[in-house]
Amino acid sequence: MIELLQQLNHWHWLALGLALLCFEVLGTAGYCLWLGISALVVGLLLTLLPLGWQMQWMSFASFSMITTWLWWRYQTGKDQKDEQTTTLNKRSQSLIGQFTVLDTDFPIGKGRIKLGDTSWSAMTEHNLAAGTTVEVYKVEGIVLYIRVKK
Missing domain, CATH: 2.40.50.140 (Nucleic acid-binding proteins)
Structure with missing residues (x-):
């Protein structure tokens, strides 16, 4: 298993990112979008820097958490603003x-x-x-x- 992880290259990350974005098209409500973007970023980062498999997965986890947290902050602020200004059904x-x-x-x-x-x-x-x-x-x-x- 470790040997398989050590063989990961940027093409694997780019393929994973595109696969996650394709799953997003099927209707996962944004869950795979930010994971897919994070995988693409790791793939692009891996083309520039040689990283070990541990650092690759840590980067993927970090980027995934950061992007989903930023989206959550943006969405909750937007929902509160919409709630205050809308007169629909009122x-x-x-x-x-x-x-x-x-x-x-x-x-x-x-x-x-x-x-x-x-x-x-x-x-x-x-x-x-x-x-x-x-x-x-x-x-x-x-x-x-x-x-x-x-």
Whole structure:
């Protein structure tokens, strides 16, 4: 077994890297991508420097851990950013900042407004006349808070 490991050259690492990248195409969700890239880096490094088989495997393990850790850090930061900025499936939150014209007079307190293709419960602190352009500035649950457009 040791003799087999001692015979590894850069072609073996390049072939392993390409094989892992091919497995990635089959749908391993990124697991083989970084291992394949690490194997290719070891193959390229081996073309420049003569390394023993122990150092080759240590380099492969190190590169694999570094690349997967970097990808994990990038992905978790991206997921947190997407989570904070998305209003997908939060329809009421996506209404903040939208304008509409009132169809009827709106008394102080709670009433209903038509925004888009839906009628919403709304609250205001002032009497508003029909034809006034209002802005949604806050949402609590399914109640929109509106004010006169500035």
